[in-house]
Amino acid sequence: MAFxxxxxxxFGEHAVVHGRPALxxxxxxxxxxxxxxxDADRFTVAPWGVDIGPDRDHDLARAFRAALDLHADPNxxxxxxxADVGIPGGAGLGCSAAMGVAVIHALDDARGITxxxxxxxxxxxxxxxxxxxxxxxxxxxxxxxxxxxVYHRGHDGSPSTLDPIRVRRSLPLVVAFSGESSSTKEMVxxxxxxxxxxxERVGELFDxxxxxxxxxxxxxxxxxxxxxxxxxxxxxxxxxxxxLSTEKLEAICKVAxxxxxxxxxxxxxxxxxxxxxxxxxxxxxxxxxxxLEPLAPFTRVTETGR
Ligand code: PMV
Numbered sequence: 001m002a003f004x005x006x007x008x009x010x011f012g013e014h015a016v017v018h019g020r021p022a023l024x025x026x027x028x029x030x031x032x033x034x035x036x037x038x039d040a041d042r043f044t045v046a047p048w049g050v051d052i053g054p055d056r057d058h059d060l061a062r063a064f065r066a067a068l069d070l071h072a073d074p075n076x077x078x079x080x081x082x083a084d085v086g087i088p089g090g091a092g093l094g095c096s097a098a099m100g101v102a103v104i105h106a107l108d109d110a111r112g113i114t115x116x117x118x119x120x121x122x123x124x125x126x127x128x129x130x131x132x133x134x135x136x137x138x139x140x141x142x143x144x145x146x147x148x149x150v151y152h153r154g155h156d157g158s159p160s161t162l163d164p165i166r167v168r169r170s171l172p173l174v175v176a177f178s179g180e181s182s183s184t185k186e187m188v189x190x191x192x193x194x195x196x197x198x199x200e201r202v203g204e205l206f207d208x209x210x211x212x213x214x215x216x217x218x219x220x221x222x223x224x225x226x227x228x229x230x231x232x233x234x235x236x237x238x239x240x241x242x243x244l245s246t247e248k249l250e251a252i253c254k255v256a257x258x259x260x261x262x263x264x265x266x267x268x269x270x271x272x273x274x275x276x277x278x279x280x281x282x283x284x285x286x287x288x289x290x291x292l293e294p295l296a297p298f299t300r301v302t303e304t305g306r
Contacts (some may be wrong), residue, residue, distance in 0.1 A: 002105030005030035006093040007142035008175060008267045008276045008304075009082055010228075011216050012151075013092075013221075014191045014242065015209040016136045019155055021212050025171060025304040027147030029087045031095070031103035038080035041068060045083045045099075058203050059130050061098070066126040067103050071111060071261050081106060088298050090181035092268020097139035100127030118162070120144045133185045136160075144286040148304060150217055168223030171301050172285040173276055174256065178248040178299035180272030189271040191242055205238055212238075229262025229278045236265035244270030252295055253277070259291035 005026045012022030029151055043064040054065040064081065081103055089095040108115050115123065115263045120136075121144030128135040138151040141162045148167055154160040195202040212231050219227035222232045236253060239245055245266055253264035256277035261284075264277035276290075279285035285301040292299045 001032055001034055002100035002102045002109060002170040003030060003112060004086045004105065004143040005146055006095060006098045007139060008093065008173065008274070008278065009138065010148075010171075010267070010278075013268055013270070014188070014244070015088075015155055015206040016151060017134065017192070018206055020206050020210040021150050021152045022138050022215045022217050023148070023150050023165075024137070024142045025148045025173070026056045026142050026300045027173070027304055028174065029175075029300060029302060030143070031102045033081060033099070033106040034078045034082045035081045035103075035106040037077045037110070039078060039216070041078045041298070042080045043103075045085060048085065048089075063100060063127045063130040066130060067107060067126065068125075070104065070123055071107065071113075076111070079107060079110060080110055088177050088274075090183070090237070090273065091177045091298075092182075092184075092266070092270070092273030093175065094139035094268070096131045097124060097128055098143040100124035101140060101143040106120070106134055113208065118142045121162075124136070127265070131184070131198060131298065132188070135157040135184075148220060150213065165217055165220055167220050169225065170290055171220070171225065171304050172279045172282050172301065174261065174268075174279060174288045174292065175274055175276050175283050175297070175300050175302060176252050176271055176289075176292045176296035177257070177274050178246065178252060179199055179297045180246060180248055182269055182272035184269040187244065187271045189269075191244070194242060195289050201244070206242060209235060223261055223278050225278060225280060226260060229264075232263030232276075232278055233257075233266045239266055239270055242270075246270075246272060248272075248295075249275050252257070252292060253293050255295060256288050259288045261288050
């Protein structure tokens with residue numbers, strides 16, 4: 001049984017695609033996968049009711065093929081891989097990456113192969129490309145490594161970097177799915193088009209996000225959650241400036257703050273998907289979760305960082 005967690009981007013989504021750093025946190029919710037020898041390669045996904053072979057015309061089949069191709073041996077055994085998904089897909093929680101990392105881990109275990117978590121994250125990039133076209137790599141690296149880290153996408157042949165942050169206090173978070181799904185691929189190209197049209201405005205905005213990441217890293221190291229919350233609110237304002245927020249996400253952030261959250265923002269691609277709120281402690285997080293429940297079809301408290 002292999003498990004890989006989803007992630008929330010606390011700072012820096014989209015800017016990370018264009019070379020700025022992002023600060024992300026692994027969450028305890030994710031995907032479990034098992035691989036058992038079988039007569040033919042087969043991939044099943046619960047609770048989605050997916051049951052496919054690797055040759056089907058389907059993104060999950062293409063991704064499965066990419067995972068099987070990591071073991072390029074025509075005489076290898078065939079596998080039935082089963083994935084159990086515990087987070088909503090298309091919601092900004094890195095569901096596809098968690099699935100990719102869990103599936104690769106399960107196949108490695110079945111074949112007796114040991115792979116370093118970072119290598120597993122890199123290996124899952126081929127899986128992520130099926131769904132995201134131009135992924136920064138933050139989702140698959142976080143699914144493989146977890147914790148809280150600053151991620152920098154590599155460019156011009158330089159490798160991407162993931163620098164874990166040593167935290168003084170864990171971060172009690174509330175994750176709330178708006179119920180609106182969105183396509184990361186489309187949101188990334190929408191922002192890229194804005195950047196091409198208005199390089200100065202959007203470039204400055206990305207630089208603003210980069211300085212929030214630097215300050216947030218220091219605040220997290222110091223255990224200053226109040227400061228982290230304020231920085232999250234600022235990041236949300238910048239994301240709204242890129243037209244990534246929705247009325248529903250704004251309402252979730254507002255209700256979360258009114259219920260005591262220290263800060264709240266959308267997380268991931270935006271245009272729907274999830275919001276994340278930071279709270280002082282787990283009791284406060286429970287109150288925020290209860291306040292969000294009538295608004296959001298999926299709300300969970302998750303503690304991250306230690
Ligand atoms: O929506 P998600 O969980 O795939 O997160 C996307 C984050 C982006 O920065 C918008 C894209 C990326 O590849 O980093």
